[in-house]
Amino acid sequence: MPATVVVSQSLFPESIALMRESGLDVVVRDSDEPVGGEGLAAMVADADALLCQLTDAVDESVLAAGPRLRVVATCSAGFDHIDVAAASRHGVAVTNTPGVLHEDTADLTFALILASARRVVEGDAFVRAGRFKRWTLHQEQLGLPVHGARLGIVGMGQIGRAVARRAAHGFGMEVCYHSRTRLPADIERELGVRHLSFEELLGESDVVSLHAPLTPATHHLVDDAALQRMKPTAILVNTSRGPLVDEAALARALGSGQIAGAGLDVYEDEPRVHPDLLALTERVVLLPHLGSATEKTRRQMAEIAATNVVAALTGDVPPNVVNAEAVDVG
Known part of the structure; x- marks a missing residue:
């Protein structure tokens, strides 16, 4: 049975395809509106990975709701919207998208x-x-x-x-x-x-x-x-x-x-x-948070986030783990 990735908000199609071509079952919520804590918790209940964005608050309640979660991959360089300490306690790798923006x-x-x-x-x-x-x-x-x-x-x-x-x-x-x-x-x-x-x-x-x-x-x-x-x-x-x-x-x-x-x-x-x-x-x-807002960079961020997910779910070590010391992602 393929591992399941839930994508909290709309993503570029090529990044979704990248995950599906790697044999993952990808469930995409086609919306640019944050789903909120209860909605995220429901989404991750049967998920192995969550690909989220910086407007998604991933806290203890969300992490506790996903017993199968192995990775939370945010499509952003910053990760202050994720409770990294809680993720480490749950054995969940957290990845980001540095170096492109x-x-x-x-x-x-x-x-x-x-x-x-x-x-x-x-x-x-x-x-x-x-x-x-x-x-x-x-x-x-x-x-x-x-x-x-x-x-x-x-x-x-x-x-x-x-x-x-x-x-x-x-x-x-x-x-x-x-x-x-x-x-x-x-x-x-x-x-x-x-x-x-x-x-x-x-x-x-x-x-x-x-x-x-x-x-x-x-x-x-x-x-x-x-x-x-x-x-x-x-x-x-x-x-x-x-x-x-x-x-x-x-x-x-x-x-x-x-x-x-x-x-x-x-x-x-x-x-x-x-x-x-x-x-x-x-x-x-x-300005309305335009720092990384070029077509090229936003697509690169999505690709990196998807690549992080694929690596974590196929046994490789994702290149952008922010809590590597606390989590064995192998």
């Missing part, structure tokens, strides 16, 4: 930096409203310079490094960073970056860009106290995880002029956005 996310980071600093969205709306009558020296959309500015990167993984390369080599920016683990000196020299404490980075940077994972230590990393350390001309960009930022505190800082602007692609209670942020339009750009 860092360049796209770095591109989008710079889109947000430029859009908020140079007021691109405001300018577009200004033109579409028929308000552009002439060039003037003091026109409404005067912005902040990006070339030559100081960029502070929080979290120096693959995405942070990709952003640093664009900043230093493409925009002549001075790049500093803060990370839980400091980079080796030769990599710092190669990237042209210098390490600072988090507090120093906040105080010195013209743009602060967040690329840290969501952990208990990074939840609300940017709060009232952090925002008070930033320059009044500074911009905050977040393309990592929404809960790194206290959105109420950010809205207050933007509304009072404590900082100059923000570019956000992720939100604390996604897809809900704090209403006070929605009300701000000057130098504030809000």
Whole structure:
């Protein structure tokens, strides 16, 4: 009897075919809406694998409902929506899709930096409203310079490094960073970056860009106290995880002029956005989680997730297990 894979949300057909061609029974829920905890629990009752997405909360109750589960494969690089410790207790491997989205996310980071600093969205709306009558020296959309500015990167993984390369080599920016683990000196020299404490980075940077994972230590990393350390001309960009930022505190800082602007692609209670942020339009750009949203990358993510499932259910070790020490996937 073939092993059964349940797919919680719509997936690209070629990734479904990959699993079926490997002899797996694949059951696909054809919807882009998250099913919710009880729905996921019902889906995994007779499943050997769950292929989920970052909007699916896979907790103890879901894992306990799937006695046959051997792997939970998320079609995302982040896996904070999965209780990894609980999965390990149940002997379930957890896999993700790293290594394919860092360049796209770095591109989008710079889109947000430029859009908020140079007021691109405001300018577009200004033109579409028929308000552009002439060039003037003091026109409404005067912005902040990006070339030559100081960029502070929080979290120096693959995405942070990709952003640093664009900043230093493409925009002549001075790049500093803060990370839980400091980079080796030769990599710092190669990237042209210098390490600072988090507090120093906040105080010195013209743009602060967040690329840290969501952990208990990074939840609300940017709060009232952090925002008070930033320059009044500074911009905050977040393309990592929404809960790194206290959105109420950010809205207050933007509304009072404590900082100059923000570019956000992720939100604390996604897809809900704090209403006070929605009300701000000057130098504030809000995107619907587009970090990895190119056709090529999203298809690669789905293929990797499917490959992880096939490996786990056919006796091989999946290449992207995040709890390998706790789980024997052989």
